[in-house]
Amino acid sequence: MGRILAGRRLSKVAATGVLAVLVSTLATPSAQALGNNRAVSRSCGTNYVSSGFTGSYNWAQTRKQSGDCSGRLSSAIEYGTGWWTPRAYGSSENAYTSHTSSTRAANGLHWGCDSCNVTRS
Incomplete structure (x- = not known):
């Protein structure tokens, strides 16, 4: 009987470990998800991209860190849905936009200079 109980305990421990890995994986933001704030290096320099949602307020900001x-x-x-807000142009140092909606946005979109590729956060 002792072997059966030990096997059950081991199965519970293994199942708990698998569940913990799954939860931590799901909780980690995607590289392209609203709120995945980070520095991004591109041909136009390094920008800090950030975005978020609070209540009904979505926002996205692009800030220059370095580059020429x-x-x-x-x-x-x-x-x-694939719908974008109009692109908000800022200075060579900072660009910020916001949009009020009861729906949380999927991504912040960020450009460093007009010729740079878009980065999602």
Whole structure:
């Protein structure tokens, strides 16, 4: 009987470990998900991209960290339907946009200079 109980305890421990890994994986933000704030290096320099949602307020910000691009930065917000807010153009140092909606946005969109590729956060 002792072997059966030991086997059950081991199975519970293994199942708990698998569940913990699954929860931590799901809780980690995707590289392209609203709120995945980070520094991004591109051909136009390094920008800090950030986005978020509070209540009904979605926002996205692009800030210059380094690089020699003197053009303007820009930001937009993308919803799960594929709809984007108009691109908001800022200075060569910062661009910020927001949109009020009861729906949480899918991504913040960030450009460092007009010629740079978009980065999602």
